[in-house]
Amino acid sequence: MTDAPLAEVRRAVYRPVREGNALEDTTARLVQTVRLGVVPPGESLPSERDLAAMYAVSRDTVREAIRELADAGYLVRRRGRYGGTFVADPLPQPENPRQVTAEELEDVLGMRRVLEAGAARAAAARTLDAAARDELWARYEAVAAATESDYRRLDTQLHLAIAEAAGIPSLVALAAENRARVNEWLNTFPLLRRNIEHSNAQHERIVTAILAGRPDAAVAVILEHLAGSEALLRGFLS
Incomplete structure (x- = not known):
């Protein structure tokens, strides 16, 4: 499921x-x-x-x-x-979001690049069994078909599924903590339809590279993908 x-x-x-x-x-x-x-x-x-x-x-x-x-x-x-x-449904939206310093933003985003690129490389380098492969692809399909209200939650699940596919449990804990901080910021501004379409195309390329066992390609695409969300975060939070 x-x-x-x-x-x-x-x-x-x-x-x-x-x-x-x-x-x-x-x-x-x-x-x-x-x-x-x-x-x-x-x-x-x-x-x-x-x-x-x-x-x-x-x-x-x-x-x-x-x-x-x-x-x-x-x-x-x-x-x-x-x-x-x-x-709660819906979750509360902050009326006066906490100010984020440039140093804090760069620290969290830098850690995100290290964790998620490392996870993608490790996942692509492993021999995933059929269940793990099906799970990863199903997570991608769920995000691609998501409604706006569910998009960020299912996007989070996909990114953490990649961390889980790396086969390093302690990495998942770090990625989850980092992603929770990123989501705190993402939830302060609206989804952008064209950004969703672009992100979904990148998601497909990331998952395809992992399933094809191409670590360098998986890292390249996920860093490209993260750069896009980083640009939005800097734009909205700076």
Whole structure:
């Protein structure tokens, strides 16, 4: 199922948090879950008991983190037989986006280039089994057919699927953290139809190069692809 969260991405966002800043790290990890589309808008998070076990924190810590994000409009708590904690639909859009310094922007985008180009090279250099090949192509097709409301979530899933195809679990965790920061910025400006068409054409070339076992070609296309989104980010955020 192409809309299901990627296994390594789930492990990355639901891994134990640091002991010293349990509340802050739990809140940040839940925000990653939302920004990466691991749980889509309108869908429910795991139970408080399960989250506490996965993050290795108390249920009180999870409950407080959920309360903070519910107050901020990211989560909705429902009681009753079909109750639980749900991702808000639609998600809130910041009225006054945080100012991003040039140094912060270049740091995050530079790390993105290193992580995603490295992932594409490693994925293309591997011998992927039939299931992994089908999964990667299905993720591309899902983005190509996405509606505007689902586009960025499914685009994120494709990029993280490439990281997962690299076969390096710790790389997925780094890519997920980096992508969550990028998505925070992307969500402050609208989708551009022609940019979507161009991106989808590049997505096809990236996935085709990976499946053909052409690491240099995969790296070249993904760097070209990232340069386009970097230009938009600099234009809108500078």
